[in-house]
Amino acid sequence: MRKYKFLAAFTRRNKLSEKEVNETVIKQLGNDVKKEYSGPLLALATGRSIIGDTPLASGERETKNRVKNVLNYKKPGFLVVAMAMLLCIVLTGCLAANSPDTVAEQNFNKDGNIKDTDYIIKSGEYIVQLPQEYSDKITIRPTDELDTKTIIELYQSATLDKHPELGWQTGFLFRIVRHTKAEFEHYWPYEVTPVDHFAKDENYFYSIEWPSDVQSDVDENIRAEYSILREKGSDIISWFITDNNLTEYDNFEVETAEYTYPGVHAAFTVTLSNDEKFTVILSKPIRQDDDGIWCVERMYQENGNILIAVPETDLTAMEYYEQMQLETDVGQHPELLDAQAVALAYLDSVWDYARHIKSHNIEYINTQ
Numbered sequence: 001m002r003k004y005k006f007l008a009a010f011t012r013r014n015k016l017s018e019k020e021v022n023e024t025v026i027k028q029l030g031n032d033v034k035k036e037y038s039g040p041l042l043a044l045a046t047g048r049s050i051i052g053d054t055p056l057a058s059g060e061r062e063t064k065n066r067v068k069n070v071l072n073y074k075k076p077g078f079l080v081v082a083m084a085m086l087l088c089i090v091l092t093g094c095l096a097a098n099s100p101d102t103v104a105e106q107n108f109n110k111d112g113n114i115k116d117t118d119y120i121i122k123s124g125e126y127i128v129q130l131p132q133e134y135s136d137k138i139t140i141r142p143t144d145e146l147d148t149k150t151i152i153e154l155y156q157s158a159t160l161d162k163h164p165e166l167g168w169q170t171g172f173l174f175r176i177v178r179h180t181k182a183e184f185e186h187y188w189p190y191e192v193t194p195v196d197h198f199a200k201d202e203n204y205f206y207s208i209e210w211p212s213d214v215q216s217d218v219d220e221n222i223r224a225e226y227s228i229l230r231e232k233g234s235d236i237i238s239w240f241i242t243d244n245n246l247t248e249y250d251n252f253e254v255e256t257a258e259y260t261y262p263g264v265h266a267a268f269t270v271t272l273s274n275d276e277k278f279t280v281i282l283s284k285p286i287r288q289d290d291d292g293i294w295c296v297e298r299m300y301q302e303n304g305n306i307l308i309a310v311p312e313t314d315l316t317a318m319e320y321y322e323q324m325q326l327e328t329d330v331g332q333h334p335e336l337l338d339a340q341a342v343a344l345a346y347l348d349s350v351w352d353y354a355r356h357i358k359s360h361n362i363e364y365i366n367t368q
Contacts, residue, residue: 123152128176129239131232137225141168149183151176156226159217172215174233176240178204182316188251189308198237199246206246208237260297261285265365268343272356277302280343285318286325293325293336296346309346
């Protein structure tokens with residue numbers, strides 16, 4: 001169908017071009033040449049209007065009309081020319097104002113730098129540059145099927161095509177997601193899928209999520225292609241950071257830090273009735289004096305696992321603790337001034353461990 005539309009458009013354009021040629025000749029040479037110019041047109045009526053797929057200058061069935069156009073041509077008056085020029089200007093402005101993203105616009109990043117590829121996706125406010133070899137090998141999931149945190153989600157077309165009955169449950173390559181700072185604080189400690197956090201800006205942290213199981217078809221060639229496509233994820237991340245003016249970010253320091261907040265800390269060590277042991281780490285996130293509130297940062301299990309503690313709130317942790325500090329300063333939440341009470345409340349509300357505690361000990365640590 002696309003081919004037919006192209007041919008129809010080409011034929012209409014060719015007929016228009018013939019008329020333009022006629023008018024240009026008369027404009028430049030004057031009305032006196034109409035008779036001489038019409039003669040050769042009649043001689044072109046050969047009976048073959050198409051050579052291969054390309055139209056001759058004019059076919060026999062069109063010659064009559066073309067000669068009539070030449071003989072009837074009159075130089076347009078000044079008013080007609082002026083009106084035509086005005087109409088062109090108005091139409092040009094309308095088309096520019098209402099056109100969708102064009103290839104030229106998409107070949108620039110937000111700094112105005114031209115890109116080397118012609119495979120650039122606009123996803124909302126973001127530019128996502130993909131390697132050219134992706135063009136016929138991937139499927140991009142429609143944005144209206146994505147959650148508000150997902151910027152783009154890519155699948156291997158070969159696997160999807162082979163298993164249409166599975167829909168989006170197979171062929172998954174990776175997705176780029178974003179989270180506000182408050183969302184990110186709840187996101188990274190509880191990741192349930194392989195993920196790399198790679199960038200941030202004033203409003204969001206950006207991550208790339210990978211599949212947690214085999215997603216490609218068992219066919220050897222399809223699986224090899226899948227591996228190659230996945231390896232391009234690192235290039236896409238690098239381009240995404242540059243194209244969208246982001247700052248590179250690595251969450252490793254946060255994930256491996258001994259403490260979340262600087263200053264005074266307390267280690268609350270607990271032994272349960274089943275002899276399981278673990279340590280709750282507390283800190284004073286806002287103020288280090290005697291009137292500063294305590295909070296639970298994390299918990300170390302005996303097997304070496306680290307469990308990060310984040311307050312259940314839509315605010316960032318610091319915003320929440322600042323609010324709690326203000327309320328405590330005016331007499332509310334006096335229990336937040338007692339490290340042991342805060343630790344026991346955490347163990348009771350989050351883990352239901354308080355009633356199983358056999359022994360405990362608290363040690364205060366100054367890391368300032």
